[in-house]
Amino acid sequence: MEIDYSLYLVTDRRFLGNKTLKKAVEEAILGGVTLVQIREKSASTREFYNVALDVKQVTDHYKIPIIIDDRIDIAQAMNADGVHLGQSDMPISIARKILGKDKIIGISAGNTKEALDAQKGGADYIGIGTLFNTGTKKDIDNPIGIKGLKEIYDSINIPAVAIGGINQNNFRDVLSTGIDGISVVTAILKSSDITASAKALKLK
Template sequence: MEIDYSLYLITDRSFLKDRSLKSAVEEAILGGVTLVQVREKNVSTREFYNIALEVKEVTKYYKVPIIINDRIDIAQAIDAEGVHLGQSDMPIKFARKILGKEKIIGISSGNIKEAIDAEKDGADYLGIGTVFYTGTKKDIKTPIGIEGLKEVCNSIKIPSVAIGGVNETNFKEVLDAGVNGISVISAILGKDDIKQAAKNLINR
C-alpha cells in the first residue's frame, strides 16, 4: 500500500468546541490531509470503537488511510489500515503477528536508538518527536528540536513524520530536516476554518 505521509492528522476532540469529529475530519481531508490517526485517551473501548467507526466512514469515502492510536483491537475491529504504537505499547513483532503483513505499523521514536530498533523490528514508518513543546504531550520533558529530528532522520531509511508542536509557523524547517511529512493536531483542528488550515499547510 502506497502511503502519502505529507499531512498526517491526529484527532483530538478537545479542540473541536461544538463541532463533530466526523465533519471536522471531512473538512481536513477536503483541505488536503493525507492520513488520519484516531487518538482517544480517556474513553471506554465501546466509545473508542464507535468514534473510530464513524471516522472510518469519512476516510473510506475519500480513500484516505485511517490509523488507530495504541489499540490493536480497535484497529482490527474496524479494519483500519494500521496502528500507531508508542514505546510502552505492544512490541512491533507481536503487533505484526496479530495484524498481518498488509497493515501499517507506525512507532513513536524520540531518539536514534528507538528509531533504529523500530526499523529493525519492521515498523512501516516512524513518528519522530516530540520536536517542540506541545500542549497535548504533558509528559515530555525535553523536546528533541530540529537538530535531534535531523539526526533521527539520518539514521533510518523508512518514512517518517515529525510529531509534537508542529504548526504553520515552523513546519518548513521541520520538513527541511528530512521527514516525509508533518503530523498535526491543533494546527488544523484548533482553527475556525479547518479546511482552509489544512489547505494552507499542504499548499505551502
C-alpha cells in the same frame, strides 16, 4: 499500499467544540490531510470503536488511510489500515503477528536507538518527536528540535513523520530536513477554519 505521509492528522476531540469528529476530519481532508490517526486517550473501548467507525466512513469515501492509536483490538475490529504504537505499547513483533503483513504499523521514537529498533522490528514508519513544546503533551521536558529530528531521520531508511508542536510558523523548517511528513493536532483541529488551516500546512 502506497502511503502519502505528508500531512498526518492526529485527532483530539477536546478541541472541536460542538463539531463532530467526523465533520472535522472531512474538513481536514478537503484541506489536504493525507493520513488520519484516531487517538482517544480517555474513551471507553466501545466509545473509541464507535468514534473510529464513524470517521472511517469519511476516510473510506476519500480513500485516506485510517490508523488507530495504541489499540490493536479496535484496529482489528473495524478493519483499520493500521496502528500507531508508543514505546510502552505492544511490541511490534506481536502487533505484526496479530495484524498481518498488510497493515501499517507506526512506532513513536524520541531518539536514534528507538528509531533503529523500530525499523529493525519491521515498522512501516516512525513518528519522530516530540519536536517542539506542544499543547497536547504537557510533560515533555526536552523536545528534540530540528537538529534532533534530522539526526534521527538520517539514521533510518523507512518513512518518518515529525510530531509535536508543529504549526504554520515552523512547518517549513521541519520539512526542510527532508522528512516525509508532518503530524499535527492543534494546528488543524483548534482552528475555526479547519480546511484553510490544513491547506496552510501544505508547501504546494
